[in-house]
Amino acid sequence: MKRLIAASILAAMLCMTGCSAKNAQSSENSAESSVQNDTNTEKGLQIDASEEVDSAYIDTLKIYFTAIEQKDYEAFKKTMYPPYLEAFNAYLQAQGSTPEENFQSLCTRFDEDGYESWTLTNLQVSYYPEENVDLDDFFSAFIDAGIFDEKLAEDCKKNAEEIRDVQFSLQALYAGDEAPVTVVSGNEIMMVKTADGTYLFG
Numbered sequence: 622m623k624r625l626i627a628a629s630i631l632a633a634m635l636c637m638t639g640c641s642a643k644n645a646q647s648s649e650n651s652a653e654s655s656v657q658n659d660t661n662t663e664k665g666l667q668i669d670a671s672e673e674v675d676s677a678y679i680d681t682l683k684i685y686f687t688a689i690e691q692k693d694y695e696a697f698k699k700t701m702y703p704p705y706l707e708a709f710n711a712y713l714q715a716q717g718s719t720p721e722e723n724f725q726s727l728c729t730r731f732d733e734d735g736y737e738s739w740t741l742t743n744l745q746v747s748y749y750p751e752e753n754v755d756l757d758d759f760f761s762a763f764i765d766a767g768i769f770d771e772k773l774a775e776d777c778k779k780n781a782e783e784i785r786d787v788q789f790s791l792q793a794l795y796a797g798d799e800a801p802v803t804v805v806s807g808n809e810i811m812m813v814k815t816a817d818g819t820y821l822f823g
Contacts, residue, residue, distance in 0.1 A: 665687060666687055666690075666741050666742065667743045668683060668743075669744070669745045670746040670747070671746065675814070675819075677819040678746070678814075684699070685697065685821060690740065690741045697724060700820060701820055702777070702822055705777070705822050708768055712767060733795060736796055736797065737796050739795045739796065740794050741792070742794050747788050748786070748788065749788045751785075760777070760778070780815055781814065781815055783813070785811070785812050785814075786810075786812075787811070789810065790808070791803070791804050792804065810823065811823070
């Protein structure tokens, strides 16, 4: 669980973990239990999701990563859980930064010297085992970081129909290369479903 907490805080600070993308190893084959989402018939990011993953989570993740690729801040904001987004933006401003600056930093996470551009090609999605997830620890991490307070954490849990820890791997194709490479492998991100929609925390 400590690994999840650390990853959650880093996600809150940077919105995604990950480092020099071209140094990552190429992706392993998808598990036999994974299925391709219907959005794979469209041009753009292809999704390989385990059968149990709710399509609402898949759709939100596709919008999220497409917004990063296209540097579309307005689309990106719509994937963020509104109470989290408001609290995180206040946190950024207190640190002397802005939401827009943070987003621009996120959009360059996969930039690599010698390559003019990249395209996200494949997203693999599954649920992290629920028995290994402690929501109290998750929210405590945000509280300890100064992003949430106790009331906001309780409100989030009360308003949620479901909160899931989603595990994902991501591939990108760099301009001039023949094959995509893995830029994120086995990372986790918390997602929430409410009566108003499905969103991400960070």
